[in-house]
Amino acid sequence: MEFNQYSGEVKDQSSNKSLVFATLAIEGTNISTITNTEGNFLLKVPKEFIHKNVVVSFLGYKTKKVPIADLAPEKNEISLEISVTQLSEININAPKDALALVKETLKNRDNRYFDDPTLMTAFYRETIKRRRRNVSLAEAVVNIYKTPYSSFKEDAVELYKARKSTDYSKLDTVALKLQGGPYNTLYVDMMKYPQYIFSEEALSNYKFTFDRSTRINDKVIYVIRFDQHPGISEPLYQGELYIDVENKVLTSAIFSLNITDRNKAAQLFVRRKPAKVDVWPTEVSYRVDYREKDGKWFYGYGSVFMEFKVDWEDKWFNSMYSMMAEMAITDWENNLTGKTPRYRERIKKSIILSDEASGFSDPNFWGEYNIIEPEKSIESAIRKIQRQLRRAERNSE
Incomplete structure (x- = not known):
């Protein structure tokens, strides 16, 4: 094409x-x-x-x-141009109960979100930084076999293209790896997977309040703030839900883990570490954005940002690492046959993408596929990697 x-x-x-x-x-x-x-x-x-x-x-x-x-x-x-919302516009039929609006929006997913199987093309990127320096980059084009929002079947993910580079010399002898790959961002789709944050039982753990109003695509959007109730010791979430109040649709959500107990938070995210090192998250934040086509909404973008502190028992200074995983849907088509990849062709939920992908290749690697434009720091890292590869090729000749 x-x-x-x-x-x-x-x-x-x-x-x-x-x-x-x-x-x-x-x-x-x-x-x-x-x-x-x-x-x-x-x-x-x-x-x-x-x-x-x-x-x-x-x-x-x-x-x-x-x-x-x-x-x-x-x-x-x-x-x-900034869209100014008039107060008169948001007072008409305004809901008075934030929790009731959230419950109604969650129940509305069968009517307002995709109700057909869909084959989505997505671009996925994960980066690991030590302080501000990139030490690991991995990118992939994946196929997502999205099941209807009304279905309890989980989505399947298939790896199409991938590339990576890791400079372990800058990793301070800790080989930080992100397990789960694209699933980390896919499960941020809280309308498809409400059980991970807003199951019916979990709703009572939060206080919901109206914050402000804004607009998107000329629709009035209510911003609802949620925080875990004081007295709950388990690390839960806090953040904002952006709800199209007329159609009762979640258009975006931005939220983070409430890290009140670093040891409990570490148990959620740290799978394996050396005996003489403490590792715990200092920030875990999420974002999901939905898009609309012909009156139906669907997952469009998801991201996870995690920051960790690594404290060695025998060192004076600790290290700070951050991980960013993001995925954007770049194209989709109806999958009316319901065809899904065979199990051996699917990405496993335990995948570590940086272990699966090959090295960075030429600039035309992605061809016609839309990708998220790399940040300048990532672009410079990729150019450095490509220079190293060319130098290695010349030396081997």
Whole structure:
């Protein structure tokens, strides 16, 4: 398939601030991408769609349509205008009970979210940093066999393409690895997997309150804050739910683990460690964004950020490591036959992607597949890796 490639940045029109995780979708198709943590995007458009618009949306901003024909191959700047919500708009039929709205939204998933089997193409990236320096990178294109939201069957994931590099010399003799790969981000889909945070029994552990209102795609969105009740010692969650109040749909959620007891938190995340070292998380945060097509919503993006402190018994200083895993749906199609990969072709939930993937290859590795634009620090790390590979090839000749 022939395609054109466009890159650039999405910004706030008045402040010129970069907008992180803004969505760019080709109008009338299922092809999309998101901006990275620096507000930059990379969008690959099949030539049959270059006469269409790219629809750019971001929470709290007016959605903008830009003709693809007007885009340059590089250095595009797309500015979005803040959407001001009038108080009169949000007082009409406003719900008075935050918990009741959350319960109604969770019950609404069978009606408002995808009710057909769907085959999704997704780009997945995980990075491990020691302080601010990348020490491990892994990227993959995966196929997700998404079951209907009304189904209790779990989604299946198949690895299509992957690449990685790990510089163990910078890992301070601790080989930090992330188990679960794409499943870490897939299970953040709380409308598909409410049992991991908002099961019916778990709802009573939280206090839900109205926080503020905003807009997305010209719809009024209520922001509901949730916190675990004081007196509960188990590490639970706190954060914000973004609910389309008219349709009772969860459009986004941003939340984190409430680390009140570092030992209990460590038991949740640390599988194996050396005897003379303490490892515990100092931050664990999550994000999920949903997208809408023809009145039905679906998982569009998920991310997990984890920060760990590594304290050696015989060293003066401890080390800080962070892990970031993110996955964006870049295309999808109905899977009406319900076909799924055979079990031996599926990614296991115990996968460590950096052990499965091969080394970084040429810049055209991903071909026509949309990916999340790499951050500048990751780009420089990849260039360094590629130089090392070329040097190694020359030395072997």
